[in-house]
Amino acid sequence: MCGIVGILGKGAAAPRIVEALKRLEYRGYDSAGVATLWHGELHRVRAEGKLRNLEAKLAAHPLEGEIGIGHTRWATHGKPTETNAHPHASDRLAVVHNGIIENFRTLRDELIAKGYRFATETDTEIAAFLVTDELAQGKTPAEAVHATLGRLRGAFALVFLFKGEDNLLIGARQGAPLAVGQGEGEMFLGSDALALAPFTDRIAYLEEGDWVIATRESVEFRDAGNNVVTRRFIKSPAGGLLAEKGNYRHFMAKEIHEQPEVIGHTISHYVDLSAQRLKPFDWPCDPMSLNRISIVACGTASMAGLIGKYWIERFARLPVEVDVASEYRYREPPIDKGGLTIFVSQSGETADTLASMRYVREHGGRTIAVVNVPTSSIARLADVVAPTLAGPEIGVASTKAFTCQLVAMAVLALALGRARGVLSEAEEGARVAELVATPGLLAEVLKLEPAVEKIAQTLAQARDVLYLGRGAAYPLALEGALKLKELSYIHAEGYAAGELKHGPIALIDSAMPVIVLGPRDPVFEKTISNMQEVAARGGRIVLIGDAHAAEEAAVAIESFLAMPDMAPTFAPIVYAAPVQMLAYHTAVIMGKDADQPRNLAKSVTVE
Ligand code: F6R
Secondary structure (H helix, E strand, C coil): CCEEEEEECCCCHHHHHHHHHHHHHHHCCCEEEEEEEECCEEEEEEEECCHHHHHHHHHHCCCCCCEEEEEEECCCCCCCCCCCCCCEECCCEEEEEEEEECCHHHHHHHHHHCCCCCCCCCCHHHHHHHHHHHHHCCCCHHHHHHHHHCCCCEEEEEEEEECCCCCCEEEEEEECCCEEEECCCCEEEECCHHHHCCCCCEEEECCCCCEEEECCCCEEEECCCCCEECCCCEECCCCCCCCCCCCCCCHHHHHHHCHHHHHHHHHHHHEECCCCEECCCCCCCCHHHCCCEEEEECHHHHHHHHHHHHHHHHHHCCCEEEEEHHHHHHHCCCCCCCCEEEEEECCCCCHHHHHHHHHHHHCCCEEEEEECCCCCHHHHHCCEEEECCCCCCCCCCCCHHHHHHHHHHHHHHHHHHHHCCCCCHHHHHHHHHHHHHHHHHHHHHHCCHHHHHHHHHHHCCCCEEEEEECCCHHHHHHHHHHHHHHHHCCEEEEEEHHHHHHCHHHHCCCCCEEEEEECCCCCHHHHHHHHHHHHHCCCEEEEEEECCHHHHHCCCCCEEEEECCCCCCCHHHHHHHHHHHHHHHHHHHCCCCCCCCCCCCCCCCCC
C-alpha cells in the first residue's frame, strides 16, 4: 500500500511533503520518511510509527531543500522499523516505493554478488541499487530508471530523487497509482490527487506501465514501450482542505454520523425524489441479454456485494455470484462475452479488485464500478461508474462508504428489474419510497448510541463474539464480525443463523456474546427459532430488532436494542449503524485506535 509523494518546488520541500503525507496516511501508517536535496546532497529523516513521530524528528532536525520525496508505509517486506522506512537510498539517489517488487530475491542476489550491501529487509532497496548500478555504467538518470523498470516484476509505483540533480524527479507506475500535479513553476508527484490538493488541482494520471520525467517546468510521459505519450491534465475535484474531525473524537464516529446525509446524497443521485422514480441508468450492456451477474470486491465492499445479491436476485430475477477479488482474479473464471460484472470499491485502488476488473475486460465482459473516489483507477477503467457519494472516508474501517454502496446496490437491483421487465412500475415506486425512508431511519437509529455504548461495555470483556443473521442480514452479520475484529482485535465470526446448528453451535457457552440481527423480514420467525437454540444452551444473546422483537422471541435476552419499525427490504442499510457503533465503542472502551487499527491501511494497493 503506502503513500508516496515527490515535490519539485520553490521554498522548503519537507514541510509540504509532510502535509501531503498526512493526506496519504490512510494508505499506511507504520513508519514514514522524507528525503531532500540540499546543495546537491541527499538528506533523509525517517521515523518508526505514525507520521507525528516523523514530524517531531523534523522539528528537531529540519531538512533544507526545495526538492524532495516522502513516504508513509504499510509494511510488506521487513518489519516497520526506522531502518526499513522509506526513502531508501544509495550514494547516488533516494527512492520511495508503493507496492511489491516480486522478483526482488533474484535481483538482490545478483546485486549482492556485484558487491552491493543491503541495509534493509525491504524489496525497495533493490530498485535503488539497480538504478545506481546503471548510473555507474554511465547512463543518465532517465536511461538508468528505464533500464531498471524493465527488470522489475510486480505492482509498484516509484519516485526517484538523484544526488546533484536539483531539477529532476522520475516516477513510474505499474499496477499502483501515480499522479502528476502541475503548479506555477513547480511539479508534484503523488499516489493520488488528494495528496497534491494543497499545491495544485491540475492533475494527470500515469497509465499502466507509464513512467515520467519531471522538472519544475516540464513533464514528459513515456509509455511501457518508451514512446513519448500525452497524458491529459484535468482539474481535479479533490478538495484542498484536509477533512476535519469536527466535534468528534474520531473520524470513524464522524463518518458514522454523516450517514443519513451521505446516503441521502447518494439516493438523490439515482432517484427523482419528486416523482419517487429511478432516474435513467446508462447500462454498459443490454440488461435483457444477461443470464447472470457477477459482483467482485474485497472486505467490507464485498459484504455490500453479498447484500446486493439478495436484492438483485429478488428484484431482477437474475442469478448473482459474489466473489472476493483475491480469489476471483486467479481462478480464471469463465466470462460471458458482453456479460456484466459489478465491482465495488471505496478507494477505487484496491489491487485485487482492479486486477479482476482488467481480467473481465480482457475477456470481453462489461463492467460497472460502484466506487467512491471518482478519479480512482477502478473508476477510470470501468465501462460505467455508479458513484457512491460518501465523500472522503478517512477512518480506516469503512462505514459511510459501505451504506452508500448498499444504496447503489439497491438502485442497481431495482433498475435492473425495471430494465428486464420483471419489476412493475408500481413496485418500483413502493421500493423507491422505502429506500428514500432510510436516511431518516438511520438518523433515528444514531440516537441509540448511549444504549449501544452500554452493550459495548460487555463486548469489550469478551474473547469471542458471534454475529447471526438471515437473508440480507446474514452478510451484515459478516460485516459486523469484520468491524469488531479489525477495530477491537476481538475474535468474531458472522454466521447465517440457520447454519448455526451445523457446527458453530458447539461454541455457545455462557462466555460468548451472540449478536442477533433480526429485522422484521419474512424470515424473522426462523431467526427467533435459532435464537431459542442459542438460549437453550445458555448463550448470551444481544438482540437488535424492532420494538416487539424481544417480546416475541420469548427467551432470556441479555441486551436488546430496539430499532424503529421499518419495511424490511432495505433494513441492512439502517441496521448497519448499530453494528458499526458497537465495534467503534468496543474499540474505544478497550483503548484501541479506532481510526487507524493496527496492521491495516485504508487503500490496499498490494495483493
Ligand atoms: C473494512 C474495510 C476493508 C475494505 C477493503 C476494500 O472496514 O474498510 O475491508 O472494505 O479493503 O477496500 P475498497 O472498498 O477501497 O476496495
